[in-house]
Amino acid sequence: MNPEVLENLRLELRRGCLIVAVLAELRTEQYGYTLRKSLTEHGIAIDEGTLYPLLRRLETQGLLASEWREQDKRNKRFYRLSSDGEVILAQLMIDWESMNSALDGILKDTGPKPPNPVEA
């Protein structure tokens, strides 16, 4: 088995999941550091070098809104889902449910379960 191929596939799988996870977490307003902690607590480890540029991209796409506010004597950038983001997240969750149940069916029908669940 080529580990590089596996790594690329895992990255591809993870990329889409991360976006859904970030959008879902930001239904409640948070700043970068607490968002990262919250994702980690849910089992999705993400480093700052990935999270912050992703937040910027999602904001540029209009899915997130942000504002600077002072908290604990420091300025922090708070992110939340925008109205466009809410619509898109709702659609993505429907797609996710549909994909998940379809995949479940395929995996049950066609063979053994994978040895390890994909690490997030």
Place this chain on the structure above:
Amino acid sequence: MELVDRYLQAVKLALPKRNQGDIIQELKDSILSQVEEREAALGRPLTEDELVEILRKMGSPARLASRYREQQGLIGPAAMPIYWKVLQAALGIAFLVQVIAAIVTAAAGRPLLMSLAPIFNYPSVAFTVFAWVTLSFAALHFFDGRIQVKDQWDPRHLPPVVKTKRGKSRIESLAALVISAIATVWWLAGLRNPWLIMGPGAAFLTFAPGWLKLYPLWIVMGVAEVARRAFEFARPTATRQRLLFSLVPRCLNLIALFFLVRAGELFVINPNNPALQQAIVAINYGTRLGLTIAAMSTLAKLLYDMWKLMAQRFEQAHQAAVGS
């Protein structure tokens, strides 16, 4: 927290200009939040090694900054920092080659416009360099799948925070580089074609042979000055090296001034037009006086800069001794 500031400074330099301050402020808050949480858990301030560990987890400055860049598809994010460095170096080297070609052409006594041609041709040369570098990296990315770049770095090796006033912008440095290149070519061509420097006055006056005897020195001075400007453009934050680099053209300038002040005549009358026969003594006297004052101020500035460099070295040695 000086290490954090050094890290953020390095990230900032590699970030796209747009939103630079905003991104840095957000990253700083994230790093400080991590530090505070770790310190609260440990019940003591973090050691340098622990701080280094947090920064290493953020990724090298170049790698972190590259993730904020758009359109990385052709090259790939991992190779992007190297691509930018190679591209900048290649464009800089190409410019220096064009400048040297212009200086050599001027030194060979060619007309000014012909001498400047290599500099005017630089945009097309730069485009070719850009195309080759980009194509090479794209090909490597395409055929090799990815370029393996080890993210080996140490925050302790990052340059110190620049606390001085904001230096020249990149545009200003580039303008200074182009102007110095054009001025060098103009001066070298003008010594052989005095009308380029004196204008209509060349009908009455011309340079004495003493100026042309120094011609090889003028060439070296021109190359040194252009190289200094190129260094300023390529390394805007390397203030200490910049000061060191500026000593070379200043020393050469002093040598040239020394020989000129000692030369008998600085200007001679055009034999076909002896209208300034009465004034030539005063012109030579006034010019020599001006050159003497210039030599003294150059010497004073040279000594001051050397003292400043030595003082910096001494201070660094002192800090190292205190830290050890």
